[in-house]
Amino acid sequence: METVILAVVIAVVVLGALGGLVIGTRRKKPLPPPPPSAPDITAPPAEPHIGDEAETPRDEPRRTIEEVDLPDGSAPTAVAEPPAAPELEVPEIEIPEPTAGRLVRLRARLSRSQNALGKGLLTLLSREHLDEETWEEIEDTLLTADVGVQPTQELVDGLRERVKVLGTRTPVELRALLREELLKLVGTDFDRTVKTEPETSKPGIVMVVGVNGTGKTTTTGKLARVLVADGRTVVLGAADTFRAAAADQLQTWGERVGAYTVRGPEGGDPASVAFDAVKEGKEMGMDVVLIDTAGRLHTKTGLMDELGKVKRVVEKHAPLDEVLLVLDATTGQNGLVQARVFAEVVDITGIVLTKLDGTAKGGIVVAVQRELGVPVKLVGLGEGADDLAPFEPEAFVDALIGE
Ligand SMILES: Nc1nc2c(ncn2[C@@H]2O[C@H](COP(=O)(O)OP(=O)(O)OP(=O)(O)O)[C@@H](O)[C@H]2O)c(=O)[nH]1
Numbered sequence: 001m002e003t004v005i006l007a008v009v010i011a012v013v014v015l016g017a018l019g020g021l022v023i024g025t026r027r028k029k030p031l032p033p034p035p036p037s038a039p040d041i042t043a044p045p046a047e048p049h050i051g052d053e054a055e056t057p058r059d060e061p062r063r064t065i066e067e068v069d070l071p072d073g074s075a076p077t078a079v080a081e082p083p084a085a086p087e088l089e090v091p092e093i094e095i096p097e098p099t100a101g102r103l104v105r106l107r108a109r110l111s112r113s114q115n116a117l118g119k120g121l122l123t124l125l126s127r128e129h130l131d132e133e134t135w136e137e138i139e140d141t142l143l144t145a146d147v148g149v150q151p152t153q154e155l156v157d158g159l160r161e162r163v164k165v166l167g168t169r170t171p172v173e174l175r176a177l178l179r180e181e182l183l184k185l186v187g188t189d190f191d192r193t194v195k196t197e198p199e200t201s202k203p204g205i206v207m208v209v210g211v212n213g214t215g216k217t218t219t220t221g222k223l224a225r226v227l228v229a230d231g232r233t234v235v236l237g238a239a240d241t242f243r244a245a246a247a248d249q250l251q252t253w254g255e256r257v258g259a260y261t262v263r264g265p266e267g268g269d270p271a272s273v274a275f276d277a278v279k280e281g282k283e284m285g286m287d288v289v290l291i292d293t294a295g296r297l298h299t300k301t302g303l304m305d306e307l308g309k310v311k312r313v314v315e316k317h318a319p320l321d322e323v324l325l326v327l328d329a330t331t332g333q334n335g336l337v338q339a340r341v342f343a344e345v346v347d348i349t350g351i352v353l354t355k356l357d358g359t360a361k362g363g364i365v366v367a368v369q370r371e372l373g374v375p376v377k378l379v380g381l382g383e384g385a386d387d388l389a390p391f392e393p394e395a396f397v398d399a400l401i402g403e
Pocket residue numbers: 210211212213214215216217218219240243246294295354355356357358379380381382383387
């Protein structure tokens with residue numbers, strides 16, 4: 001019995017010792033590593049390959065450790081192509097038509113004036129008997145075409161005198177007579193170049209004024225094209241801050257030929273936009289700055305204040321080289337009234353007659369020059385981008401009377 005008890009005690013002691021050993025061993029064993037679930041550990045940049053950039057750009061997305069294949073010593077590791085940079089939309093720059101001889105190319109656009117004025121006069125002058133009644137009809141034709149009273153009288157007197165002296169009148173002779181007399185009225189002595197090259201320092205500064213709707217903004221844009229076609233660099237100043245669309249319109253014209261547009265907030269100070277445009281033009285070394293202004297004719301004082309201020313502020317940089325008044329040829333006498341008002345406000349140095357393609361009253365060229373004593377320098381003969389032509393008296397008269 002004693003032997004049995006002794007055996008049981010020994011067995012318990014041995015088992016206890018073995019259990020302690022097992023527990024002790026377990027405590028010493030390190031904890032297993034955490035599951036590899038942290039994907040935000042980044043690998044160093046991949047080795048550069050021939051043709052790669054020298055450095056991985058800082059903001060380039062990097063591959064996580066899971067995404068990087070371990071080299072197996074066989075195939076080279078493929079490096080992901082960096083995403084292509086988004087393509088910038090660069091508007092295509094247009095090359096405007098050359099300006100030389102534009103009026104000749106566009107002469108067909110004067111067909112309304114040609115039929116009413118040129119052909120009308122030639123038909124009357126070809127009558128067998130040039131009696132008093134016929135001369136009155138000639139006078140009426142000229143007045144209806146907006147030539148103006150005084151110039152009409154001069155032309156009729158001149159023609160009467162020469163027809164009397166001439167005796168015989170062949171169609172060729174009559175045409176030559178009429179051409180000469182019309183040329184006298186239009187004037188061949190004016191300097192019609194648009195002044196954009198100042199004597200002292202660049203840029204040339206041109207201010208464009210006129211009542212809204214006459215084609216002022218369009219003309220400024222077309223003039224930029226004329227200048228670019230002649231190899232000049234241009235800055236556009238959108239000082240017509242009255243209408244945001246006018247600035248957009250101008251900017252679009254500029255973008256098409258690569259001219260830079262300076263604009264301000266809608267309703268902002270036009271003088272400050274004009275000032276900035278000239279400042280930028282100077283800094284950029286541009287050849288010409290064209291300033292489009294607003295032409296609200298509500299009150300003469302308002303207009304005077306606004307245009308006067310634009311002029312004064314711009315002239316802190318340099319004097320204006322040209323002030324162009326834009327007139328809509330289809331408005332006839334109304335255009336002359338506008339011309340008078342603007343001439344009182346600023347010193348106009350040149351006239352742009354727009355929409356001559358839409359009127360039979362080509363005589364307005366003569367009337368407006370007489371009214372202001374300044375030459376028509378440019379004429380608008382359509383809505384197309386290159387439909388603004390330098391005014392050439394000979395080409396204009398030839399277009400009126402047909403060749
Ligand atoms: N047929 C014809 N249309 C022209 C000519 N010049 C301008 N226009 C049109 O006249 C309209 C008025 O032109 P704009 O340049 O917007 O007139 P604006 O004087 O600047 O007027 P705001 O933009 O309101 O200041 C436009 O539809 C032009 O396309 C031209 O010589 N012939």
